[in-house]
Amino acid sequence: xxxxxxxxxxxxxxxxxxxxxxxxxxxxxxxxxxxxxxxxxxxxxxxxxxxxxxxxxxxxxxxxxxxxxxxxxxxxxxxxx
Amino acid sequence: xxxxxxxxxxxxxxxxxxxxxxxxxxxxxxxxxxxxxxxxxxxxxxxxxxxxxxxxxxxxxxxxxxxxxxxxxxxxxxxxx
Numbered sequence: 001x002x003x004x005x006x007x008x009x010x011x012x013x014x015x016x017x018x019x020x021x022x023x024x025x026x027x028x029x030x031x032x033x034x035x036x037x038x039x040x041x042x043x044x045x046x047x048x049x050x051x052x053x054x055x056x057x058x059x060x061x062x063x064x065x066x067x068x069x070x071x072x073x074x075x076x077x078x079x080x081x
Numbered sequence: 082x083x084x085x086x087x088x089x090x091x092x093x094x095x096x097x098x099x100x101x102x103x104x105x106x107x108x109x110x111x112x113x114x115x116x117x118x119x120x121x122x123x124x125x126x127x128x129x130x131x132x133x134x135x136x137x138x139x140x141x142x143x144x145x146x147x148x149x150x151x152x153x154x155x156x157x158x159x160x161x162x
Contacts, residue, residue, distance in 0.1 A: 001115065007122050022147070031138060034082065034126045041088050041122040045115045057112060066103070
């Protein structure tokens with residue numbers, strides 16, 4: 001099924017307690033990660049390959065509805081046929 | 082900062098109530114999406130470009146620690162320099 005994949009991450013200068021907890025836990029287990037950030041990956045499935053208009057609409061949806069612009073950034077929008 | 086990006090989605094045959102709610106809401110707003118699935122995007126940040134061993138470790142972490150194999154699939158692991 002054709003998809004548009006929207007990826008949303010917490011803004012870089014914001015605390016991400018969930019990522020912080022995972023990062024600390026990985027460090028305690030001896031892994032060399034510096035920090036961890038956890039965001040969302042949202043798949044919009046379409047019956048047919050999305051048109052240019054649907055892609056535009058998806059960008060609008062991503063900015064207005066799937067992410068909170070105060071605390072989150074939409075980091076990528078990709079079409080997967 | 083170099084990153085390893087791990088993407089985790091709920092398994093295809095499982096209900097995803099969060100995605101379902103978003104999908105219904107988009108449909109009610111007149112959008113042409115068929116279904117919506119919501120998963121996680123986890124960024125592991127490293128001080129230096131991850132070595133092959135670190136990438137292997139990250140794959141292990143993704144499978145054992147960042148995802149629940151009973152209900153989730155790791156759909157992609159990518160390195161971003």
